[in-house]
Amino acid sequence: MTIMNMFRVALAAAALTFSSASVALAQAPTTAAAATPAASGPLKIGYTSVEYVLSQMPESRQIETDLKAYSTQLENQLKSKYAEYQTKLDAYQKGASTMTDVVKADKEKELTTMQQSIQEFQRTADQNLQQKQQTLLKPALDKLQKTIDAVSVENGYTYVLNSDGASPVLLHGPKEGDISDLILKKMGVTPGAAPAPVAPKATTPVVPASSTTPATKTKTKTKK
Template sequence: MKVQFTLGLFLAALLFSAPLSAQVKEARFGHIDTQSLLESMPERNSIQTEIEGAAAQYEQEIVRMQGDLEAKVAEYQQKAESWPAAIRAQKEQEITQDQQGLEQFYGTVQQELAMLEQNLLEPMIQRARKAIEEVGAEEGFTYIFDTSAGATVYNGGEDVLVLVKAKLGL
């Protein structure tokens, strides 16, 4: 009797778990080097050209400011001994202010270039992300890992770069 009861429980558990196991989907993993994908997108070149153009304009201004500063320093070094203390102090203050202004401008330029790059790249990144999500859904991937950061410990699964490029028409 005990054997029949145990067998009955086993069969009942088997019957109830069968539908659950049929619903369990096998995990499918993919990986993609998003950096490689972004570099292969045609708009990347025009974005890079625009950023380089803006950087060149800033560089011209920085070179001009450095030239002005160097001229003031050279004048100070030549004439400092012949100037009265008040003029010497005034020139030192001008040089210090120009140095600080140049450093501040350089920092602002770095921020503006980073912001420009982010604003220009965002639509391209969103387009790539959408294509990756669509390929993941269409091909039944559970996860698609980005290998461009180098943080992936296990490099198994399928490379979906070709599928995403095809989705983007590249």
């Protein structure tokens, strides 16, 4: 998966979070209306695409840049670990015929431990990358929420729903109810600007199945 695709997944996840919050709001009007004086004015509902607004914000480009840099750092660490493993594997395979059983067992154990370390690093790297995404997105999401609040107050919207997500809260609405551009203008962003460019595909080396274990298997002797 490319970094940009991962970033889009993160945006979609953020949009879904907004959708979940919007569901709670959408279920509240009846109760809220009963507790609100009639003089407060008619109910006015707007909607926005959180994913679209986030992709238009200048922060999205910086987030993608930072995310790619972090991904490259992890990738380089993984390559270094794999290179060290491959070097020791090659040395083992070349010298296995002249090794004693004890030495051979030690080398095999070392290679197995290195292999497990690489696999664990790959799993941890994926988790760290996801956590990095969330950390980088949080300030942008906080800014977006504050802007939505401000635009809603300024334009008299009682509720604002999110039209994103696998199960969007909004199924239909008039164009004039879409406040996405108002939100962007409030943040000083020109609506319709080109989204963040697609980053080059970041690939991480995967230990080939054929080289993850020594070529020769021997019975090991217990050290005394």
